[in-house]
Amino acid sequence: MKTLTLKEYKYTFDSLYTSLCLFANKYVENLETSQDLVQDVFIKIWEEKTAFKNDKAIKSYLYTAVKNQSLDYLKSAYVRTTYSLDGEDISKWETDQFFYSEVLISDTNHLLEKAITALPEKCAEIIRLSMKGMSNPEIAEELKISINTIKLQKKIAYKRLRPLLKDYFLLFAFIAELKQ
């Protein structure tokens, strides 16, 4: 168990802040509030010198803390009177299935976004368009390149991403690996 150095803390923040805000937003449905909640969680782990076993534990801690913070916010008197939520609405957000679903969605998107930015520019652009639902002929038209080039670039992307996405990697190690 160890507490984070300032450098590690900043790394964690840079890496996960946006994903955690979007995750909190699934609960509180207000981006400003989501950002406040996530910042509060980050401030707390620093002030309380929270210790972690490893990188995965940090991520799990953050998702769990942001969820709890969001639920507390939804249960606060202000939200209850302003948006007149009834008990039923909150119970949906309190289930483990909802929490796990949102963590999975968040983590998958987070991985994809991080991984794609690590690709060479052209390659990343093709994958992004493909993720937008565009077919190879449509991408060829958009980027004014041949369909064969697209197929080749997609292969390159897959080859480069597979080791990163297949093996287990740590939060920090992952970033370091991408920078090489």
Next chain:
Amino acid sequence: MTTLNKLYKLSRQIALSLVKEEDPKELKETDLFEQKYKDYIFENINSPEKRRQRQLLAQQINKKRAWKNVQKAIGVAKPPIWRYAAVAVIVLGTVFYFAQYNSAGKIETTVATGKPSIAPGTDKATLVLGNGQTIVLGNGNTYKGNGVAANDKSVTYSDNNASIEYNYLTIPRAGQFSLLLADGTRVRLNSETQLKFPNHFIDGKPRFVELVYGEAYFEVSPSTVHKGSRFNVKTKGQNVEVLGTQFNIKAYKDEENLITTLKEGKVVIDYGTKKEELSPGEQSVIHSATSSLRITPANLDRELAWLNGQFVFDNLTLKDIVKVLSRWYDVEFIIKEETIKNEKFKGQFSKNQNLEVILELIKTTNQIKSYEIKEKTVIFK
């Protein structure tokens, strides 16, 4: 392996399938989720529309600003150089004072005749009813409708049993108006202000109004005569909860701070995750850019001067003074000399006089050599 660790493994497998443009079979096969959640997850990670929405939201998140907030909170921020620079300005900057002139007679002689004259604002407002009907108020207009009556200076709602609908009262630049809500709460509204409120309230249920923008002073009818109903004012993410009291909220569109000043009683300020109680004579200042909230002692004479038809400037920069003047006189200001924008002035004026009188007074401090009025624009040279 904990459930979360299983999830991280699953998310890597799904990410890889998506890059390969294959259906994520690991999601289909996992026993971590019920079918309806599997469908929900698949929709969220695979649909281009959902990805686009996520991207749009992500673009609205300012990570740099957030990190600054966090650094400040945990006390590891390096003091920026500009902070020292600001202190230096305060020390070096001279404060100029101009006296109060309620009667403008003596000054007016210095204003050359034939020049365009900019008259002060008057009582005026636009009321939009729940059915969309728009009523122009002020300038001798009166109105009488279902539970609503308006004269020259104010609009009054009486308690009624009509279905609840929301009305808007909008005060233009160079305007001011008064409003008596159906529960007996009195609201004074300053120039460039909009208030959203229901045509009546239900005793025992929370009372809600919204100050959409601008400045308003509330004298709230106590909750004890409304079966405990608390009165709430929402403004730009802030909620003020009230039992029965008098306070002012300033939330202009062109100002960075949202300021709530308490004169009497007790209010609770709710902003994001923060909650603070104000005591009489205190004010809360919310800085919207950093979402910070602080409580400070208030200068009530200055903050509430507008209610007595006064401007009170207490060490206010010229830049901020012209903001206040432009709202009441409906003019734009251009300050040519960059250096005088941050020069501080002190003074008190009646709002009920032509703009030229105030401009002449500012000129007597010798900080401004001359000014020119071109239709609705004032240029300081």
